Amino acid sequence: LVIHYSATMLSVVSRKKLIKQLLREGVRELSLEMLNQLHHKQRRWWVRPWIQRREELGASSRLLQELKEEDPETYRNVLRMTAPQFQELLELVDPLIKKQDTVFRQAIPCKTKLEITLRYLATGDSFRSLALLFRVPHNSISVFLPEVLSAIYEVLQPFIKVPETTIQWEEIQKGFEYKWNFPNLCGALDGKHIRIKRPPNSTSMFFNYKGTYSIVLFAMVDADYCFRYIDVGQDGRANDSTVFRNSTLKIALEQNLLNWPRGGLCVGDDAFCLTTYCLKPFSHRGLTVEERVFNYRLSRARRVVENAFGILASRFRVFNTPIPLNVNTVEILVKTACSLHNWLRQTSPRTYFPSGSVDDEDLNTGVIAPGAWRNMPSLMLPIDRLYSSNNYGRDGEEVRQWYMHQFMTQLSVPWQMTSIGIEPILTVENE
Structure with missing residues (x-):
């Protein structure tokens, strides 16, 4: 009986050892197979x-x-x-x-x-x-x-540095007076939305009035279509008043940090505030002839900033598609494009600005031949306009009225009446 029991126990132990051995071999084979599959999924080469x-x-x-x-x-x-x-x-x-x-x-x-x-x-x-x-x-x-x-x-x-001395500002003023017949002008202002891909975890931030996502490029341009000041990065929610109000340019102007020449001006469209240093056009209905002439003269000088933005977008067409980079990189990209624009404009004006690139006005007929950039699509949008009492200043209105009268007298130009659609009256002297 004892011998039979011992033989039975040995048989059970042998079966358990056999089962364990089979399990170990199965696990080993399965592991090798999994490693083999992972090996095949690894990169086939270090460099393609x-x-x-x-x-x-x-x-x-x-x-x-x-x-x-x-x-x-x-x-x-x-x-x-x-x-x-x-x-x-x-x-x-x-x-x-x-x-x-x-x-x-x-x-x-x-x-x-x-x-x-x-x-x-x-x-x-x-x-x-x-x-x-x-x-x-x-x-x-x-x-x-x-x-x-x-x-x-x-x-x-x-190449994009803000002037530091009064003499440098006066050189810009001479350019505007010589080329655009607007004295005391230091720059033309405008702002554009730069389209971007929706940033992660962003809901209303960077969401502009057109229903897309953007950051704002705010700039001042001189008489030669060069950017003299840029402010990049305000989010797309910003409207006209907040863009200018939050810019370092406005702060510097109000605190007299720029060695701004006495009587110096900048001009903008109706989106900007009317101040003693920033003029904008008359916008009410039923404009008088004097007001229409003023608007024409201001628009003619402000055309440089429109063309600068247009050339920028036509030369660097990354601005014609939503930029799929993070916001910080987009800001650097915009600054880089503006600096390249100035560098190329100043070092190779003929190749960077070939004939027909910008708007050209026939002073005899008042007809404006649009620059080539106007025939190209662009995703740059103007900043949103917010009409409010903040856009009007009493002191600024006095300055605007003074220039309006000067443009009809001492500062008038022969073609301004034709340009607003009024034929000049010819007088014939009696013999």
Whole structure:
């Protein structure tokens, strides 16, 4: 009996060991299979083969080089500047954007990063499209783009600097008087909405009156279509009064921090407040001839800021699509585009502003030939107008009335009556 019991127990123990062994082997095989599947899902290469051929076949090495040598005009259209200008800009930003090679991979050349950034500004193309053109990973573009934008703005910021002395302001006044027949004028004001993608966790913030999301670019422009002051980043909810009121320009003007010349003026449309230093047109119905002439003269001078914004949007078409970047990067992008605008306007006016780019008025007939930018679509919207008593100032009205009378007497120009649709009366002297 004892021997039979012992044999039975040994049989049970053997079966348990066998079961445990089978389970261990099954778990081992299952684990190996899972690891094998994970291994197949891992990246098949460290760098995709077509990206590895960037130096031989990428746009930086092939297409742009061919255009530079064979078709300079198309090269300029691609990057919005000539090859010598690109080289000059590259030398300026190179120390700020250069990265060191590592043991794993070579750094993207500064030349390629600058070309991609300029092409993005020029077109607003998606990062994936730029990745295919330049053979650079799209996630790498999203990393270096803000760095390159900041570098460009840093080196070109002196071209967008606010005048610091009264003499510098007086030079701007001379430009407005000579070109636009408006004395004492230091700048033309306007603001535009820059469309952006809806920021995460954003409901009403950045939501503008057109039902889209935007930040505001507020600017003052001189007689040569250059930005002299920019304020970027107020959210799209802002209307006309809050944009100007919250700008550092208004604060500096009221606290006399700009060495503003005595009697200096800026002009804006009806969205701005009427003050002793900021004039706007008459807006009520039944305007007199004198008021219509004043409005024409003011509009003629203010046309520079309309054209500056128009040229900016037509040259840098990233503004013609909602910008899919975070708000901080969009702010840097806008500042960079404005600084590039000024740099190109001042260093190569003929290529950046070819004939027909801006509005051209025939002084004999009063007919205005619209600039080429007006035929292009734009998502830049004017700031919302808020009509209230805050837009009117008694002292400002006295200044406006003074200029209205001067434009009919000492400051009149021969073509102003024709320009408002009134034929001048010709007098014939008796023989």
